[in-house]
Amino acid sequence: xxxxxxxxxxxxxxxxxxxxxxxxxxxxxxxxxxxxxxxxxxxxxxxxxxxxxxxxxxxxxxxxxxxxxxxxxxxxxxxxxxxxxxxxxxxxxxxxxxxxxxxxxxxxxxxxxxxxxxxxxxxxxxxxxxxxxxxxxxxxxxxxxxxxxxxxxxxxxxxxxxxx
Numbered sequence: 333x334x335x336x337x338x339x340x341x342x343x344x345x346x347x348x349x350x351x352x353x354x355x356x357x358x359x360x361x362x363x364x365x366x367x368x369x370x371x372x373x374x375x376x377x378x379x380x381x382x383x384x385x386x387x388x389x390x391x392x393x394x395x396x397x398x399x400x401x402x403x404x405x406x407x408x409x410x411x412x413x414x415x416x417x418x419x420x421x422x423x424x425x426x427x428x429x430x431x432x433x434x435x436x437x438x439x440x441x442x443x444x445x446x447x448x449x450x451x452x453x454x455x456x457x458x459x460x461x462x463x464x465x466x467x468x469x470x471x472x473x474x475x476x477x478x479x480x481x482x483x484x485x486x487x488x489x490x491x492x493x494x495x496x
Contacts (some may be wrong), residue, residue: 336379337475338386342393343373349404351442351448356415362429365407366387370454371482372400374462378475378495387466387474395465399458408454412447451489455481459493467495 352367374396376387407429409418417428423439427434446453459479466474474495482488 337377338380339375339377339496340386340389340392341373341375342389342396343371343419343480344393344397344403347372347374347393347396347400349400349406351403351406351408352410355448355450356413356429360415360430362432365434368483370403370451372396373480373482374458375477375478375480376474376495377478378473381473387469389420391407391469392466395462395469397463398476399465403442405440406442407440407447408444410446410449410453411426411443414447418443451481451487452491455479455489455491456493463493463495 348369348371350367350369352365354363354365356362374392376392378386380386409425410416411418415429419426420438420441420443423438425436425438426442444454444457446457456479458481459477462479463477466477476492476494478490478492480488480490
């Protein structure tokens with residue numbers, strides 16, 4: 333019985349999004365709002381299908397591109413942080429941490445169901461969003477997905493999830 337496992341990876345110059353964020357750490361420290369040109373790489377693994385593909389490069393690239401586009405030129409805000417309160421209406425988003433307060437136009441924000449906008453959790457969020465899209469497009473041959481988010485050159489985080 334074969335134990336072969338194959339991997340397909342895409343990372344392109346256009347799989348980049350510019351976005352602002354801030355993170356908290358050590359319980360009570362909150363960074364200033366700042367931005368990055370985040371680079372995304374996606375890798376899926378599994379067995380080969382009837383076409384000898386794990387997954388089509390173009391379909392993987394296009395799915396990733398659509399998600400990256402939704403994050404581009406936005407402020408990324410966590411909605412599950414215990415100390416950051418995020419509220420939104422049709423026009424504005426307000427984020428509060430202690431005595432600090434930020435107000436943004438609604439269309440400039442992406443509210444992420446994560447506890448902190450770290451590169452690690454953004455990678456996980458991207459992976460979970462893509463998993464739903466890729467499940468619809470593939471058969472049962474995908475086993476795992478790895479998403480790498482680079483926030484600065486040489487500084488990245490990776491999340492690997494099962495496709496099951």
